[in-house]
Amino acid sequence: MKSLFLCTLLSVLCLCRCQIMKYQDDDITKCVNKIIARFIHPGIIIYVVDTFLEIPYPVIYQNTIFHQFKLFRHQIPDVYVIGCENRNINEILMFLSKLTNFNSRAKYIILSDSATVEEIFLELSKYFIYNAVVLQRNGNVITYDPFIHEEAVPQKVEPLILGNCLSINITNLFETKLPTLWRNTTIRSVYFNMFPILYSINGRLYGAAYEKLKIIQKTLKFQLKIKQSKIGPFGSTKTNGTYSSMLRFLQTREEHLMLNSILLLNNQLSREFDLSPLYVAVYQHWVVPKARILPYWRALMFTLNLTSRIFVSAVLILIALLWYYFGNDDLIASFELHYQVLLESGNSKVIKVKRTSSRILACVSIFGFFVISTIFKKEMLRIFTSYSYDESVKSVDDLVKENLPCALYQESEELYRFSDTIYRTYVAKCTTLPPNTDIEEMFTKIASGERISTILSKNAYNGLKNKMHKMGFQNPLVDILPNQVKYEYAYVLLTKGFPLYHGFLEATRRLVASGIAQSLENKHYSPVDKELKSKEIVHSQTLSFEEVSVALYVLVAGLSISICAFFLELVFKYVQDQKMSCKNKNHQRKDKVKATVL
Numbered sequence: 001m002k003s004l005f006l007c008t009l010l011s012v013l014c015l016c017r018c019q020i021m022k023y024q025d026d027d028i029t030k031c032v033n034k035i036i037a038r039f040i041h042p043g044i045i046i047y048v049v050d051t052f053l054e055i056p057y058p059v060i061y062q063n064t065i066f067h068q069f070k071l072f073r074h075q076i077p078d079v080y081v082i083g084c085e086n087r088n089i090n091e092i093l094m095f096l097s098k099l100t101n102f103n104s105r106a107k108y109i110i111l112s113d114s115a116t117v118e119e120i121f122l123e124l125s126k127y128f129i130y131n132a133v134v135l136q137r138n139g140n141v142i143t144y145d146p147f148i149h150e151e152a153v154p155q156k157v158e159p160l161i162l163g164n165c166l167s168i169n170i171t172n173l174f175e176t177k178l179p180t181l182w183r184n185t186t187i188r189s190v191y192f193n194m195f196p197i198l199y200s201i202n203g204r205l206y207g208a209a210y211e212k213l214k215i216i217q218k219t220l221k222f223q224l225k226i227k228q229s230k231i232g233p234f235g236s237t238k239t240n241g242t243y244s245s246m247l248r249f250l251q252t253r254e255e256h257l258m259l260n261s262i263l264l265l266n267n268q269l270s271r272e273f274d275l276s277p278l279y280v281a282v283y284q285h286w287v288v289p290k291a292r293i294l295p296y297w298r299a300l301m302f303t304l305n306l307t308s309r310i311f312v313s314a315v316l317i318l319i320a321l322l323w324y325y326f327g328n329d330d331l332i333a334s335f336e337l338h339y340q341v342l343l344e345s346g347n348s349k350v351i352k353v354k355r356t357s358s359r360i361l362a363c364v365s366i367f368g369f370f371v372i373s374t375i376f377k378k379e380m381l382r383i384f385t386s387y388s389y390d391e392s393v394k395s396v397d398d399l400v401k402e403n404l405p406c407a408l409y410q411e412s413e414e415l416y417r418f419s420d421t422i423y424r425t426y427v428a429k430c431t432t433l434p435p436n437t438d439i440e441e442m443f444t445k446i447a448s449g450e451r452i453s454t455i456l457s458k459n460a461y462n463g464l465k466n467k468m469h470k471m472g473f474q475n476p477l478v479d480i481l482p483n484q485v486k487y488e489y490a491y492v493l494l495t496k497g498f499p500l501y502h503g504f505l506e507a508t509r510r511l512v513a514s515g516i517a518q519s520l521e522n523k524h525y526s527p528v529d530k531e532l533k534s535k536e537i538v539h540s541q542t543l544s545f546e547e548v549s550v551a552l553y554v555l556v557a558g559l560s561i562s563i564c565a566f567f568l569e570l571v572f573k574y575v576q577d578q579k580m581s582c583k584n585k586n587h588q589r590k591d592k593v594k595a596t597v598l
Helices: 004-022 026-041 090-096 116-127 207-221 245-251 269-270 296-301 306-325 331-342 357-384 396-402 423-429 437-449 458-470 501-513 516-534 544-595
Strands: 046-049 058-063 077-081 109-110 132-134 140-144 158-166 186-191 200-202 204-206 224-226 257-262 273-289 454-457 480-494
Touching: 026 132, 026 296, 046 200, 046 269, 109 116, 116 132, 116 158, 116 516, 186 245, 186 331, 200 296, 200 458, 204 396, 207 257, 207 458, 207 480, 207 516, 245 273, 245 480, 257 273, 269 273, 269 458, 273 357, 273 396, 273 437, 273 458, 273 516, 396 423, 437 454, 437 480, 454 458, 458 480, 458 516, 501 516
Parallel strands: 046 058, 046 077, 077 109, 109 132, 186 224, 186 257
Antiparallel strands: 132 140, 140 158, 200 204, 257 480, 273 454, 273 480
16 A cells, blocks of 8 residues: 555656656756846845756755645745746745745746746736746746836736847846836725724724824825724734734735734734834733722721721720729729720729729720721821722732733733743633724723723723713723833734835835824824823812711711610600509509508
C-alpha cells in the first residue's frame, strides 16, 4: 500500500515537472535572469512559485499545487516569479494573499501562455499588484498602466507590449507610480458606531476620527463610499489566519478603508494591513460600577461595625456591673451613669467616690470611653462633611478581591494573557464579548447598576457618560479607575497595498505636525470633560437639612416615644386608681354589712 502511494506521488510530481519544464528553455531563463539582475542586491528575497527555472541567485522555491508552502514569516519577498501553467493566476494569488508575508508591492514576473493577458492584469489589480509583467513563451514582455482610469480596482485594462525580453531596455521596468494628479477615485470604506469617536445620526457621520478623515479626503481628492458594519468593531484573528468583523472586510478586499481609528496594534496587523499613524495617544482604563452614595442615616449606622458595637456594649455592661458590685449604686443607676460617661454628657447627680477600687475603675472607664467617644464624633464629622459610598472599587486589586464579574473584548484579554500576576487569573474568568457588541451597550449596563466591569478608552468613557447626562441620568453609576491599563497610538487602517497609502502617510504626518490633529481632539473632547466636571456632585460647606435630618428624626422619634410612654403611664395610673377605688368600695360595703349584722 505504501509503495503504491509512493509510486502515485512520484508520477504526479513527474507530471508536474514535465509540464513546468516547458518554461525551461534558454530564452525564458535568460529573460528572467536579465530582469532579476537589474534589481539584485544583497538581502533581496526572491520567491519562485510553481516553476523550476534555474536562477543563479539565492531564491526560495515554493509550490502551491499541493497547498504546501515554506513560510518565512519575517522575510517579505521583493520579487515573485510565478508560473501559471498548472494553476489559475487567481488561485495562486488567493493562496499567496493568505500568508502573513504576502507583499503586493513586490515586483511580479508572471510566466503564462494559457490565459489572456487582460485577465491576468485584472486579477493582479484586485490585489493592488501594479508592478508586474507577463512573460510569454515567444519572449514578449507585457505590462499595463493601472492608474490610467483613476480607479483603485480598474474594470478594464489596456496591456502594453514592451517587445522581446532579450532586446528591450529594462531600465524603466517596474517603475509604476501613482500619478501626482491622480484624483476622483472612490474608496470603499466601512465603519462601526463608536460614540463619541465616530458615530452616525440620521445617516450623517460625526466624531474626531471623521473630522480628520475629511481633511485627508480634501487633501487627496478622493470620494468615499461608506458602509456601516453591523457585525462589530475592529475584529480579531482566528486560528485559520482570517479575521472577524471589520478587519475581515479589509482582508477579503470587500472594503479598502476602515474609518474607525484602530487600536491594540500587534505585529500581525502591521504585516497584513497598511497602517497610517495619527500619533494620537489613546488611554485604556478599567470601567467599573460606581459605589452608591449612602444616605446619612445609613452612614451613621456604619460608623461602628457589628463587632465594635458588641464590644462597646459588653464593656459598658461589664463596667456597670463592677461599679454595682463595688457597692457604689444600684444596677440601673450604675448603667445610666456609665452611659452618660460614654456620651460625655453631664450628670446632675454629685457622686462621692471613697473607695480606691471605684476611683481606679472611674478613671479607666472615663479614659476609655473618652477615646471611643472622640473616634465616634470624628466619624460623624466626616459623614456630615463628605459623602460615604457603598462597596467602592478603587483599583484592580479591589476587582480581584471582590471577584467582580467582567466582560472584555478578545483584544483586551490579550493584555493579561502572558502576565504572571493575579490579574491574569481574574481576566481568564471574564466573559469574552462578541465582536458585534457595541461599547455603548456595555457602558449602559454598568451605568444602570449592573455589577460588571470592562475596559474602555478614556475618551469613550467621558463621551458616553456625558451622553447619559443629556438623556436625563443625574448620576450614572459608573466610574473609571485612575491607573491606565495601557496607552496606544491610533492608526488609519487600509487594505494591504492600497495605492493611496503613501498619500495617507503624508497627509496624516502633516495633520499631526501642524497641530490640527490635536486641535480636533481638543475640540471634541475638552468640552465633554468640562461638562462632566460641572455635573460632578460637590459637597456644600453649608449645613443642609439632609445632614441634620437624622438628628431631627431621632429627636422626633424620641419625643413621640416619650409622649406615648407618658400617656401609657397615665392610662396605667388611671387603671390602678380604678382598681384601688373598687377595692376601697368593696371594703366599705363589707364593713357596712358587718355593722348591720352586729
